[in-house]
Amino acid sequence: MKRAKHIMMVMTAAPVLTGAAAMMAPKPTIGQAHKVPNFVESPNGQGISRTLTTAASFDLSNPFFKPLGTNGRTCATCHPVNQGLTFTPDYAQQVFTSTQGLDPLFAAVDGANNPLADMSTVAARATNCSMLLTKGLIRVGLPVPANAEFSLEAVDDPYGYASAKDVSCFRRPLPSTNLRFLSAVMWDGRELLNNGSVQAALRSQARDAVLGHEQAATAPTEAQITAIVNFETHLYTTQVYDVDAGDLDTRGIAAGPETLLNAVFAPGFNDAFGLARPLQRFDQNVFNIFVPWMGARAPMGRTAPKFNDLQAAQASVARGERLFNTRQFTISNVAGLNDLLGKPRIVGTCSSCHSLPNVGSNALPLFMNTGVSDASHRTADMPLYTLKNQKTGEEVQTTDPGTALTTGKWADIGKFKVPSLRALETQSPYMHNGFSGELLDIVDFYNKRFNIGLSAQEEADLKAFLKTL
Numbered sequence: 001m002k003r004a005k006h007i008m009m010v011m012t013a014a015p016v017l018t019g020a021a022a023m024m025a026p027k028p029t030i031g032q033a034h035k036v037p038n039f040v041e042s043p044n045g046q047g048i049s050r051t052l053t054t055a056a057s058f059d060l061s062n063p064f065f066k067p068l069g070t071n072g073r074t075c076a077t078c079h080p081v082n083q084g085l086t087f088t089p090d091y092a093q094q095v096f097t098s099t100q101g102l103d104p105l106f107a108a109v110d111g112a113n114n115p116l117a118d119m120s121t122v123a124a125r126a127t128n129c130s131m132l133l134t135k136g137l138i139r140v141g142l143p144v145p146a147n148a149e150f151s152l153e154a155v156d157d158p159y160g161y162a163s164a165k166d167v168s169c170f171r172r173p174l175p176s177t178n179l180r181f182l183s184a185v186m187w188d189g190r191e192l193l194n195n196g197s198v199q200a201a202l203r204s205q206a207r208d209a210v211l212g213h214e215q216a217a218t219a220p221t222e223a224q225i226t227a228i229v230n231f232e233t234h235l236y237t238t239q240v241y242d243v244d245a246g247d248l249d250t251r252g253i254a255a256g257p258e259t260l261l262n263a264v265f266a267p268g269f270n271d272a273f274g275l276a277r278p279l280q281r282f283d284q285n286v287f288n289i290f291v292p293w294m295g296a297r298a299p300m301g302r303t304a305p306k307f308n309d310l311q312a313a314q315a316s317v318a319r320g321e322r323l324f325n326t327r328q329f330t331i332s333n334v335a336g337l338n339d340l341l342g343k344p345r346i347v348g349t350c351s352s353c354h355s356l357p358n359v360g361s362n363a364l365p366l367f368m369n370t371g372v373s374d375a376s377h378r379t380a381d382m383p384l385y386t387l388k389n390q391k392t393g394e395e396v397q398t399t400d401p402g403t404a405l406t407t408g409k410w411a412d413i414g415k416f417k418v419p420s421l422r423a424l425e426t427q428s429p430y431m432h433n434g435f436s437g438e439l440l441d442i443v444d445f446y447n448k449r450f451n452i453g454l455s456a457q458e459e460a461d462l463k464a465f466l467k468t469l
């Protein structure tokens with residue numbers, strides 16, 4: 001995230017910020033029907049993203065922008081439109097600095113590492129909101145379900161708060177955009193699993209967010225919930241400009257949120273694993289945006305004519321897209337996949353799991369443990385939980401029990417949904433727990449996890465591709 005220089009370049013190279021961006025700063029004026037254009041562009045680490053609404057305009061009088069609870073927060077506190085409906089640690093730091101940590105974003109309930117900690121001074125707020133400030137993480141507090149197959153044997157919480165009644169799961173705010181492509185709501189899918197359908201899950205999610213994040217004493221009205229869900233389900237976001245590869249929505253390149261309007265979504269669509277009914281014919285070429293850039297070739301030898309940097313960057317993006325679709329490796333030890341299929345080894349590609357065409361989520365509500373919350377990846381700032389199987393006495397350590405906190409199932413520990421990969425640059429740091437802010441680290445995580453054997457150039461190509469999405 002050492003990227004201030006890049007942002008400056010973007011500002012001079014493509015000064016396209018609309019007035020709407022400024023109007024959508026953290027606290028929009030409430031009570032008046034402000035109307036702004038139907039898209040907003042905003043700079044991020046590696047370029048510019050665009051969010052568009054298929055409604056006539058962004059309606060800032062929607063309850064999405066109203067504080068419906070007691071702590072002054074709105075949905076836009078954590079899902080600001082001008083940040084691609086999520087936020088980065090840089091954004092949190094800016095809000096902290098300009099308000100001395102008094103913005104509702106830093107409400108103790110889940111903005112602080114420990115909701116009971118001292119928040120009386122700027123220094124105390126900075127210390128106690130360190131997860132929010134350094135990794136953009138919100139504390140999602142969930143109880144161990146009453147009839148769980150496991151018990152919480154030990155808690156190693158650096159903030160001295162978590163317990164079986166309130167297990168602190170530090171998670172990234174999933175963007176409340178591109179929601180048409182969801183098959184599961186929340187990282188652990190709890191809103192889907194508790195409500196049956198995505199539509200019902202989004203309604204329940206809005207209600208829970210008002211009662212939880214916004215600390216409301218009473219639930220929002222059905223009309224407010226309808227308005228919120230209606231607002232957020234009209235939004236689409238992608239990257240449209242990349243500091244290295246340039247404009248992404250020109251010269252036959254089908255990038256930009258407009259292209260998502262026609263993207264197909266149906267439950268189970270393009271399932272790679274034979275799990276959908278009816279069975280799907282899987283096309284591994286999940287992303288086919290940058291094929292036209294494949295022609296750009298690298299220079300030959302030192303005497304070659306000075307090569308165009310832009311062309312080289314574009315060729316790298318195209319190679320990355322092809323690697324994502326076609327580079328085979330063996331998927332093993334993924335709970336929620338290998339066990340589900342009864343196959344200890346599955347030959348697949350990145351696009352096997354991230355299989356929804358040009359979106360990268362999965363059209364089935366699959367929850368998988370790829371190892372992100374394993375004890376081996378624990379950093380000193382994360383809590384570590386020891387869970388014990390009630391039947392077998394087996395113990396496992398994790399930084400986040402994931403789906404198991406909803407189902408109570410031992411087998412669901414550490415499982416999370418397959419997230420969309422669009423507008424990744426608005427979502428740094430990545431994975432449910434902000435594992436790393438660098439996409440190269442994410443690629444390297446997979447390279448090691450699945451023993452893929454990617455070369456340094458191939459890793460760089462995959463990164464170049466991912467950051468343009």
Ligand code: HEC
Pocket residue numbers: 064073074075076077078079110138140171172173174175176179182184185186187188202205206207209210213214228232
């Ligand atoms: C304090 C910050 C905060 C506030 C306020 C907030 N959210 Fe969120 N939102 C999050 C976090 C964190 C997650 C991911 C939590 C998880 O997966 O456990 C999330 C997830 C979501 C998702 C799920 C997206 C997906 O891909 O599954 C939606 C939709 C959403 N929020 C909408 C809303 C709405 C609507 C409101 C207002 C009623 C709201 N949020 C208020 C932080 C917030």
Ligand code: HEC
Pocket residue numbers: 324331334337348349350351352353354368369370372373416417418419420421424427429430431432433442443446447462466
């Ligand atoms: C076995 C299924 C599977 C495979 C194969 C897979 N992924 Fe993932 N991917 C997931 C899951 C599940 C998550 C969420 C994990 C978490 O947060 O704990 C994820 C998360 C990600 C994220 C983070 C997105 C965000 O919003 O933070 C990126 C980037 C990503 N994957 C890229 C890739 C690439 C590149 C490959 C190929 C090298 C790949 N994935 C292969 C299942 C998979």
